Amino acid sequence: MNFTLLIIINGIFINNFILSQFLGICPFLGVSKKTETALGMGIAVIFVMGVASVVTYALNLLLIAAKIEYMQTIVFILVVAGLIQILEIVLKKFTPALYSALGVYLPLITTNCAVLGVAIMNVTSLARQSLFYAFLNGVAGGAGFTVAILIMAGIREKMQTSDIPEPFKGFPITLITASLMAMSFAAFSSFSF
Numbered sequence: 001m002n003f004t005l006l007i008i009i010n011g012i013f014i015n016n017f018i019l020s021q022f023l024g025i026c027p028f029l030g031v032s033k034k035t036e037t038a039l040g041m042g043i044a045v046i047f048v049m050g051v052a053s054v055v056t057y058a059l060n061l062l063l064i065a066a067k068i069e070y071m072q073t074i075v076f077i078l079v080v081a082g083l084i085q086i087l088e089i090v091l092k093k094f095t096p097a098l099y100s101a102l103g104v105y106l107p108l109i110t111t112n113c114a115v116l117g118v119a120i121m122n123v124t125s126l127a128r129q130s131l132f133y134a135f136l137n138g139v140a141g142g143a144g145f146t147v148a149i150l151i152m153a154g155i156r157e158k159m160q161t162s163d164i165p166e167p168f169k170g171f172p173i174t175l176i177t178a179s180l181m182a183m184s185f186a187a188f189s190s191f192s193f
Helices: 002-014 025-030 035-065 069-094 096-102 105-111 113-124 131-159 171-191
Strands: none
Touching: 002 131, 002 171, 025 105, 025 131, 025 171, 035 069, 035 096, 035 105, 035 113, 035 131, 069 096, 069 105, 069 113, 096 105, 113 131, 131 171
């Protein structure tokens, strides 16, 4: 139970993919204008990271058994791309409003290095001990992504009504905000394990 809690805290706060490892910045900056779309993206990333963690963990065992573990990255990319296609079809069918709100950023999950990063981390870190820990690490990493993107979306919505000097309006203040968030999350790094 203690190790399970450590994986969750590590994925959300200590090794947050966006604010500590700087992976997945493109959808973080692109979809964080509104909390509704940020939440939709966060849920999609949690789903993709969780399922990708399970599938890539199992496929990695097969790659090791076949002595072709050098193919990990290629296989992991193909798995992530396939999962995104399935997610895109499901969202288009059941929630067309969210599908159109996410726009181009939904297919960008395919190239989101945070998803590939969690798959690789699961076979190289402490999460490689079991399928459950790999899945938990993927879901916690997705939850960390969601926490970061929701915080950013809330701040960006507030900034729309704030008095910001002209040179900082738009993307510059967004980057400054992201850097301040990253510095605040760096405080958690002293608790790493």
